[in-house]
Amino acid sequence: MRRRLLIAAAVLALGGCAGTPPQDKAGELAVGKFKSALQDGVLLLRPARGSMQVVTAQGQARIEQPLANEAHTRFLVGSISKWITTVAVLRLVDQGRVDLDKPITFYLPELPRESGRVTVRHLLSNTSGIPNGLAQALKQDRAATENSKLTPSQGALRYGAGAPGFEPGTKFDYSFTNWVLVGAIVEKLTGLDFQQAIKTLVLQPAGVRDTGFANDAWTSMPQAALAYDKEKSKRKMSAMPPMVAASGTVYSTAADLVAIADAVYAGDLLSGKSRAELLTVQHAEENYALGGRVRDIGSGAAKRRVIWNGGVIGGYKTLLVYAPADGAAVVLLNNTDIDQSDQNKLAEALLDELLQAH
Template structure:
């Protein structure tokens, strides 16, 4: 099955880019894509050379093993880890566009229960992981992991319980990739809207983007149609992670490759956000990490061939995911994996595929 899939992928790659102009550089890009698609890791891969162009979706490996074994395919849903932060940020920016939130207001504007020292922390600091608020969730996990992973408390409850530490450094001066930043983001959204965070994201982002296979995982996640299970590298040992609701903004979204691209199209080329909000989403806040708001933004290529790329990666147990998207023309690479691939390997594969796509334009 894998051999048939790879042969089909190589042929589809050639068809996908058959319309490219016949120049040496473009031929090199097309040839590179054909070669790369014959050696893809297990999971689902989506390639698109430009907005409006056909998408190539290929699948390798198993979504599930054992008695209910099923192969990965274009409809397979994966947990996408920290790509959830980008989706959460889009929801926040929609609320900013509506005048209900402001990026540079103190978080105590909406959560006055937080300590006075948190008045120096803005919503922008949370979304860029530069708040300095101690990672109370991580501290609680070290003390009693089972209790935290089994908790059903909401983002608002979690923010008021675990986000109460005074900033450990001047907000905006350092980068700290902290769960707690995102628990507080979720709590602010719940306080402002009066609705559960997951419902707000569905209403403001997922429904307008027209996606049907994306949502927030809960205890029933594995029973959903087309849900991939996560495995260790031996592809037989199950890996799983609990999903307390309070960390929804940080990493509990599930999606498909096509849905992730549809969301990106709605964000960067549709009417989902104002021009100002899109600029905020693409503005790097911490240069050493290429981190903007909820995602990384990188410049790839040189001089006239330079491209701005939104680079989103995620880890959740054995799930490893990556979305690379060029807002200017919609070139996209998505890699979804459920066998605990090394992130460095996944990143290298995505970079090669994206370089080839951009060369083949």
Template sequence: MIDRRGLFAAAGALCAAPGLSFAAPARLGADNPVVEAFVAEQKFQGVVMIGRRGKPSYVRAFGSADIEANKPATRETIYGVASISKWLTTIAVLRLVERGKLSLDSPIATWLPDQRPDTGKTVTLAHLLSNASGIPNAFTPALKADPELLKHELSAAEAVKRFGQGDPLFPPGTKFDYHLVNWFIVTAIVEAVMGKPFQTVVWDLTTGPLKMSHTQAGLIDADPGVAQSYYAGPPLAPRSNPRLSVMAAGGGYFSTADDLLVAAHIVFDTPFLSEASRKALTTILVPEQDYALGGRVRTLTIDGQPRLAGWETGRTAGFSSVLGHRLDTGDTVVILNNTDLSQKALDLFADKLFGAAPRPG
């Protein structure tokens, strides 16, 4: 497991560097009636941030980060972002593609020669990143049978050997099957190519260069600044969030609203990624799910016109989140919650904040 203290020390040095001041007001912008109505209706706890091209225009924190400790939510509170981790992982992979270390269209046996021959020769990195590999999910059944599994660390290579060798369920690229084993394999590939722990590679290529100084995997509720997550009430009850290191790529990262807002701008609006990488990141591969690589690209109807938005969401152990970014204007909405609100409720809330028409059905 990567050393969390070491990463935070590096993050602290990054924040202290000349010209990189992140001091910002805790409350920003005029009252927003859409937000106020949602907070009242849903008893929302968490952070809502709205901005354009990396600069926030509205920020509010509501409720508690930790009810038992009487700790209020703030702009700086760190939340589990679950599957938004897939987006961070995909950015790192695309940067490795740009460097010639990986190829989206090469079979995974290129880097994992011990993968069983059928999936090893037919499943590509793009299939994994779009959750369309056809490799079955042997991890969830194993976890249900033995919850103690989360108490015993295992390497990515071991996880692939143990959970990623089942008979394929369908030809790769023909269906959508959303599960962590795809991302165990991505992790093993990255580590095999780079000879470094996965989280170090993501720091080197994604979270570090994007100045995401409060974004990291492997955090727990007891870490300073991290929100406690809760089962949906009433009454709200604390939840635990045990994670293996190998789960980081698919759902193990924690972050703040500011980190996500700035990252969305840099990734989608600037040449941080090559033009080819940005196209790959925003090209839908699974139309029935609006899924591209590591996240969705949704069509919002705004002022009667279709507008594309990168749409990253996350939900795990009481944490729920949305990172939506309009690809035409650079407008961004970030919603972070720790009381197990439904993903649909948060998505509809984000739609309203963008001024989008209600979805059909």
């Protein structure tokens, strides 16, 4: 009883109304207990791989027009981009073109000698120690940095050439600059611009059609949700210079995110060894593996190891929770700056209901 009251409290904190009742029994039970999900956004529930996905959408994708959020509305997904980038790197590993434990200077010899202490694994786990030159540039001249047209390869040399500030692998530093360097490595090895490389390595093989990279035309793109502050009084959008594509400028839908996860964990997109790398925690205090977090949720027969990929960019708050063992999934996409802690609590409660009911 106490558990149900706690779950109800998490839901009431977010408000909203229910979507169409699903046909899948486990999904029906979960939605039956959660009569609301997001104030503004999209919720996807799936009890297991092969079962029906239940999608609820509410609120406004665009307040000025107005335009309602729908199941297929596209959202910027923030740092979920890092996980998609990591999948691309692991495809290159499977092709024998990348070794996670080789120095990054092997792939980017133009970097200074001190960078040879850093491996690709350090970049993907945010433990490189390379100073966050991009963050420093934003402090010095935000407008010029945000409006920059530098590619990842160009940005890597300008912002990622500092000597490590701590011994690589010993500390966690959630740095944009790590991912500018990752983007540069992908470009160097594929001979493609970063965005095209991700399409070729991940998006096209996964068969998704509503996922890509946002640019200056994002606000006029069909089916794109814009982001607002909590009061819905003004837009809350962030700049998206090309060099940060690897860390945060992907847009997607709830269904596409689950489709990519299915391709990764249940398809042939990656080898078993590379899938294991995605689930191996590199920094225990942060539950951080490669490109995202990994957590154990639930208890007893309902316990699952899940990928827990959250994203923030402007007023977009997004979360992909996915259990590789059976494909149970919860996706929450919000465009009115919901508190991440509320989003996380709701996701835990929803996943618990799905696992208990299935």
